[in-house]
Amino acid sequence: MKTIRKDELYENLSQFLKSKGIELTEGSYTKGVHAGCSLLADAVNLSQAGLERAKNELEKRLDQVRQVIHETTAPRKSATEANSYKAQSGTERPKAGGRSAGSRVHRPSARPKTSNPKATPKGQGSRGRKKGT
Numbered sequence: 001m002k003t004i005r006k007d008e009l010y011e012n013l014s015q016f017l018k019s020k021g022i023e024l025t026e027g028s029y030t031k032g033v034h035a036g037c038s039l040l041a042d043a044v045n046l047s048q049a050g051l052e053r054a055k056n057e058l059e060k061r062l063d064q065v066r067q068v069i070h071e072t073t074a075p076r077k078s079a080t081e082a083n084s085y086k087a088q089s090g091t092e093r094p095k096a097g098g099r100s101a102g103s104r105v106h107r108p109s110a111r112p113k114t115s116n117p118k119a120t121p122k123g124q125g126s127r128g129r130k131k132g133t
Contacts, residue, residue, distance in 0.1 A: 003045045009037035 010033065014024050024030045 001048050003048075004041040006038040006041050007034075009041050010034045013037060 013033070017024060024033065
């Protein structure tokens with residue numbers, strides 16, 4: 001926004017009042033009105049500068065918040081991308097999931113099931129049969 005000159009408000013007020021039939025002549029009253037218009041112009045200019053600074057700061061903080069949200073919601077990188085990151089930067093990237101390198105996850109092994117030696121062969125169950133016959 002353009003800044004307002006100190007005399008600009010007084011000139012516009014003077015023209016407005018002249019169109020309504022009131023003419024401001026030089027005197028103590030007009031000096032007070034002129035000083036008031038000058039203070040008002042300064043206040044408007046300062047408030048506009050403050051609002052512009054606040055707007056810029058707010059946009060900066062909003063960009064930071066957007067960046068944090070993007071980083072936390074972005075999909076995790078695959079193993080090949082992580083390896084390329086490691087090769088480029090020379091450092092190891094932390095693993096997804098937040099586990100330390102020493103922690104392990106228990107996964108049951110896929111061992112083949114062995115038959116129970118005490119189990120009776122198929123078809124030779126104890127139902128309906130008497131022992132010793």
